[in-house]
Amino acid sequence: MQIQLSAVVPVPLRDKVLQQQSDIWNRDITFSPAQFIKIKAPSGTGKTTLVHYLYNIRYDYTGTIRINDKPWPSYSKDQLAVMRQQQISVIFQDLRLFDQLSALENIELKRVMQPEPYYPAEKIKEMADRLGVSHVLNQSGATLSYGERQRIAIIRALMQPFEWLMMDEPFSHLDEANATKAARLIAEECSARKAGFVLTDLDHDQHFDYHVTYHL
Numbered sequence: 650m651q652i653q654l655s656a657v658v659p660v661p662l663r664d665k666v667l668q669q670q671s672d673i674w675n676r677d678i679t680f681s682p683a684q685f686i687k688i689k690a691p692s693g694t695g696k697t698t699l700v701h702y703l704y705n706i707r708y709d710y711t712g713t714i715r716i717n718d719k720p721w722p723s724y725s726k727d728q729l730a731v732m733r734q735q736q737i738s739v740i741f742q743d744l745r746l747f748d749q750l751s752a753l754e755n756i757e758l759k760r761v762m763q764p765e766p767y768y769p770a771e772k773i774k775e776m777a778d779r780l781g782v783s784h785v786l787n788q789s790g791a792t793l794s795y796g797e798r799q800r801i802a803i804i805r806a807l808m809q810p811f812e813w814l815m816m817d818e819p820f821s822h823l824d825e826a827n828a829t830k831a832a833r834l835i836a837e838e839c840s841a842r843k844a845g846f847v848l849t850d851l852d853h854d855q856h857f858d859y860h861v862t863y864h865l
């Protein structure tokens with residue numbers, strides 16, 4: 650699945666964006682299948698905005714985002730639902746876990762929402778062990794620390810098939826050792842699916858062998 654951005658400019662950031670140099674805003678760029686893409690930018694420059702545009706849950710921009718040569722608005726609601734089940738997964742910056750469900754239920758919900766679960770239930774425990782969160786699986790979402798929530802949200806995003814994984818500062822509350830473990834898992838899961846990702850972050854990092862880094 651190819652993603653093309655043509656002269657995309659967020660309406661609320663228009664003046665700011667047009668005054669500054671950006672590798673993304675107001676440019677023509679293509680994210681090719683299976684690329685590991687880093688988007689680096691300081692706070693408040695639009696990383697979350699970009700991820701929401703790429704997941705097509707915000708539309709306040711000029712320019713065009715094309716998925717396999719078709720602009721986002723030309724996809725029907727049903728097509729979008731299927732794409733989000735099977736082709737694009739996301740880790741939001743605010744994570745969006747259900748507080749009233751346990752960590753396990755949050756992940757399981759995503760797993761069984763697929764027409765055919767991508768992974769068996771045991772895979773959740775296996776991933777939780779790897780990321781050091783198996784002891785919190787039965788805790789309610791509301792009681793998890795932010796770093797635990799982040800790892801649960803990562804596992805949840807990996808419970809579905811995808812061609813692209815969108816990640817908005819996914820390691821912001823993880824120490825280096827835990828970020829490294831999470832990155833290794835994500836890289837393996839992307840490789841197994843021949844998938845790419847877009848990862849936003851404030852800083853330079855070496856968690857992945859990025860194919861390309863853009864400055865927002």
Ligand SMILES: Nc1ncnc2c1ncn2[C@@H]1O[C@H](COP(=O)(O)OP(=O)(O)OP(=O)(O)O)[C@@H](O)[C@H]1O
Pocket residue numbers: 661662690691692693694695696697698699742851
């Ligand atoms: N719907 C909106 N309407 C108007 N302004 C908005 C809207 N959403 C975000 N902004 C503004 O756009 C700018 C970019 O916001 P965004 O959340 O995308 O930045 P970010 O790079 O992800 O920041 P951070 O690193 O702090 O998470 C901010 O100044 C924000 O206040």
